[in-house]
Amino acid sequence: MTSEGLTIDAIENRADAIVAAPDSELAPNAKALAAELLSMSEVIVETWLEAKGQAPTQDKHEGFRLIALHRQAAKGNPSFNACRETCREAVYHHNLILHDPAAGDIARTIRVGAMVVRHLALFIGGKLQADGLGEFCCSSRPIRQADAIKPETAGAMEA
Numbered sequence: 001m002t003s004e005g006l007t008i009d010a011i012e013n014r015a016d017a018i019v020a021a022p023d024s025e026l027a028p029n030a031k032a033l034a035a036e037l038l039s040m041s042e043v044i045v046e047t048w049l050e051a052k053g054q055a056p057t058q059d060k061h062e063g064f065r066l067i068a069l070h071r072q073a074a075k076g077n078p079s080f081n082a083c084r085e086t087c088r089e090a091v092y093h094h095n096l097i098l099h100d101p102a103a104g105d106i107a108r109t110i111r112v113g114a115m116v117v118r119h120l121a122l123f124i125g126g127k128l129q130a131d132g133l134g135e136f137c138c139s140s141r142p143i144r145q146a147d148a149i150k151p152e153t154a155g156a157m158e159a
Contacts (some may be wrong), residue, residue, distance in 0.1 A: 008047055008125040011040045019116035023107035030101035030110060034094045037113045038066060041090040041120055045069040048080075048124050064091050083123050089116045 006014070018026070018033065026033060042065055046056040049072060061068040070087040074080040093113030097106065 004029050006040065008044060008121050008128070011044060012118055012121045012125070014040065015121065018114035019111050019118075020077040021109070026107040026110045030097050030106050033098035033110050034101075037117050038064075038090060039109075040117050041087065042069060044117075044120050044124050045073055045087070048073050048128065051128055054064075066091055080127070083120060086116060086120045086123065089095050090120060130146040 015037075018037075033043065039087050045066065049056045049069065052073075054072065057072050059068045061071055064157060070080075070084060074084070074121050090113070093109065093116055096109055100106070101102060103109070
């Protein structure tokens with residue numbers, strides 16, 4: 001699967017599919033999955049930048065475009081720093097998979113990498129819904145509160 005043209009929702013779904021896939025499907029495709037997970041992470045941050053009217057950089061920082069994209073996105077937006085470690089974790093899992101793609105526990109490593117990508121998608125997807133979201137990573141309180149107020153109870157609260 002290519003990451004080109006993916007939405008954050010599609011990335012969440014793909015990450016879930018990777019997590020649910022059997023070892024026999026993941027292990028033989030370790031190198032390709034490592035590349036896909038890193039690419040999906042880049043698409044997530046690119047989506048944020050494009051939503052903010054910025055052209056995503058093609059530069060690399062510390063050898064990775066994802067880290068350069070995060071640096072670009074964090075400029076002038078301190079709350080975006082909350083996902084710095086998640087971006088670094090995505091790079092770490094990419095490198096861990098490529099270090100020994102034949103490792104006995106490679107399927108587990110791939111799954112954890114997919115969970116990291118999903119976490120990044122949830123964080124940035126949440127920030128796109130509620131720009132103030134993310135003073136702390138995973139701080140989804142504004143979204144949870146909006147979900148908690150149902151239309152039928154909203155009218156009762158006003159009365």
